[in-house]
Each structure stands twice: as structure tokens, then as C-alpha cells.
Amino acid sequence: MKNYTINEIHNYLNTTDTIEEPLMEKLAQDSRKGVQTLLRQWQSKQDRKLKLHGRFIQMLQYEKALMKQGYRSIAGIDEVGRGPLAGPVVAAAVVLPENFYLPGVNDSKKLSEKKRNEFYGRIMEEATAVGIGIISSEEIDRINIYQASKKAMITSLQSLSLEPDHLLIDAMELELPIAQTSLIKGDEKSVSIACASIVAKVTRDRLMSEYALEFPEYQFHQNMGYGTKDHLEALQKFGPSSIHRRSFAPVKELV
Known part of the structure; x- marks a missing residue:
């Protein structure tokens, strides 16, 4: 193995998840510090992959149990945006194919924006069906946030291209x-719900980024409508916009 440069070893380890025992032994015995560093990094990467795989399988327990009972179109449902002072509440319903595999999927709040967008693309491409429900700030004020969240979920189900036979909510x-x-x-226990959480979160964040162009003073692309310090200061200075929730404190005190 010493006939290979460290760069060649680096390229090889980056393209494989399995190293045959004779080769592994040679790598382990290579005296070059660079080789040992690469080997440790490769092993850490494999350990992370194994951990993510195990967690993914654990998060499939509810879907697997329902499939054993005969259910075939299982929709995971979640919503985002109950707490913000501005913008809609958004729900998503996601039906996944039986062979769907996306290790690392999790509650959208626990993922980076980059990872959420990456997973969103995979989900939208591979899901059997995806439905979205969006309830405006005006309707939230009219029927309250709890009922609006329910309505968003029901709307997301109604926009699916098929009718599910079981819901994971x-x-x-x-x-x-x-x-x-x-x-x-x-969203931490079920793959289907986690995927719905990601779709709902990315959808809402993109909507809020569009609103940021219309109402730049509130910086919605950064706070997504939540009551951050800068957002609250903007509210005091400019008053509520047309997408602020007038039934929420402290917005209602400014109306």
C-alpha cells in the first residue's frame, strides 16, 4: 500500500464504504501519519452512517407496524408556524413509497437550512404523494391558531393526489x-411525519422570504415571523403589516 500516495488513498477512501480485510490491515499498519488520519476519518464517517441508518430503521417502526396490519397508503402529517407573530401556518401531508430511504431525516427544527433543502428535494422527488395546506394570518385571527393548524392539516390531506388509508399525525x-x-x-419518531415537517418548514420559510421582499423592514427572511428582538423593534417603529397576526400579543396592542 505504501506504493500509493496519500492523495490516492484519500480518493479511494472517499469512494468506498467497505474495505476488504487484507487492505484494511495494510492501511492500519501504514506508518504515515497522513494515512492514519485518513483512516480515522473514514471510520468516523462509517460510524456516523451506521448510526443514522439505525435511527432511520427505528423511525420506521410505526409505518412498518401499520403495513403489517394491511395499510398501504400511510400519510405523515405535520404543521409549522404556530408561534410566529406574522405569516401563515403551513401543514404538509406526505405519503412515502415502501422502499423510501433517507438516513438523517428528523424534525425539521433539528436540521440545518442546507440539510432541510436537500431533504426537501429528495422527498418531493421520491414521495408517492405530497399535499400542502396554507392558512393565512387573517384566518388565524378569525378562527384561532389551534383551529387554523387543524384546518391546514385537513387542507394538506385534501390536496393529496390519493386518499390515504391511515394517518400518522x-x-x-x-x-x-x-x-x-x-x-x-x-416528527422525531416517524419518518413520514419528519418528512411532512421538512416539507412544511421549507414551504413556509420560502413564503416568508417572499414576504421579506414585500415588507423588508421586518426582515422576515431571517426571523420567519417569529418575535425576535429586531422584529419586535420593527413592529414598534412601523406597526403591523398586513400579514401580522392581530390576535397575537404584542401585535394586538399595536393595532
Whole structure:
């Protein structure tokens, strides 16, 4: 193995997940510090992959159990945007194919923006069906945020291209004639709900970035409508915009 340069070893390790035992032994015995560093990095990468794989399999437990009961179109549902002072609440319903594999998928809040966008692309490309529900700030003020969240979820289901036979929902029950399972912190426990969380989050963030162009003084592309220090200062200075939730404090005190 010493006939190979460190750069050649680096390129090789970057293209494989498996090293045959004779080759592994030679690498382990290579006295060059650069080779040992590359080997440690490769092993750490494999350990991370194994951990993500294990967690993904664990997060499939609810889908697998439902499939054993005969369900075939299982929709994961989640919403984002209950807490912000401005903008809509957005829900997503996602039906995944049986062979879907996306290690690292998680509650959207626990992922970086880059990773969320990457996963969003994969989900939108590979999902059997995706539905979106968007409820405006005006309607949130009219029916309250809890009912608006439910309506967003129901709307996301209605926009699916197929009718699911079971729902996996993050901490909510819907008044619908469809079998359903409500999971506390479901976006951390179920692949389908986690994928719905990601789709809803990316959809809402992109909407808020568009609103930031219309209302630049509030910096919605950065705070997504949440009550950050800069956002609250802008509210005091400019007053509420047309997408602020007038039933939410402190917005309602400024109306």
C-alpha cells in the first residue's frame, strides 16, 4: 500500500464504504501519519452512517407496524408556524413509497437550512404523494391558531393526489373518517411525519422570504415571523403589516 500516495488513498477512501480485510490491515499498519488520519476519518464517517441508518430503521417502526396490519397508503402529517407573530401556518401531508430511504431525516427544527433543502428535494422527488395546506394570518385571527393548524392539516390531506388509508399525525387528532395515530413529538419518531415537517418548514420559510421582499423592514427572511428582538423593534417603529397576526400579543396592542 505504501506504493500509493496519500492523495490516492484519500480518493479511494472517499469512494468506498467497505474495505476488504487484507487492505484494511495494510492501511492500519501504514506508518504515515497522513494515512492514519485518513483512516480515522473514514471510520468516523462509517460510524456516523451506521448510526443514522439505525435511527432511520427505528423511525420506521410505526409505518412498518401499520403495513403489517394491511395499510398501504400511510400519510405523515405535520404543521409549522404556530408561534410566529406574522405569516401563515403551513401543514404538509406526505405519503412515502415502501422502499423510501433517507438516513438523517428528523424534525425539521433539528436540521440545518442546507440539510432541510436537500431533504426537501429528495422527498418531493421520491414521495408517492405530497399535499400542502396554507392558512393565512387573517384566518388565524378569525378562527384561532389551534383551529387554523387543524384546518391546514385537513387542507394538506385534501390536496393529496390519493386518499390515504391511515394517518400518522404529530400531536393532533383530526375529525376525519380515516384511521389515525397521534404521536407526541412524532416528527422525531416517524419518518413520514419528519418528512411532512421538512416539507412544511421549507414551504413556509420560502413564503416568508417572499414576504421579506414585500415588507423588508421586518426582515422576515431571517426571523420567519417569529418575535425576535429586531422584529419586535420593527413592529414598534412601523406597526403591523398586513400579514401580522392581530390576535397575537404584542401585535394586538399595536393595532
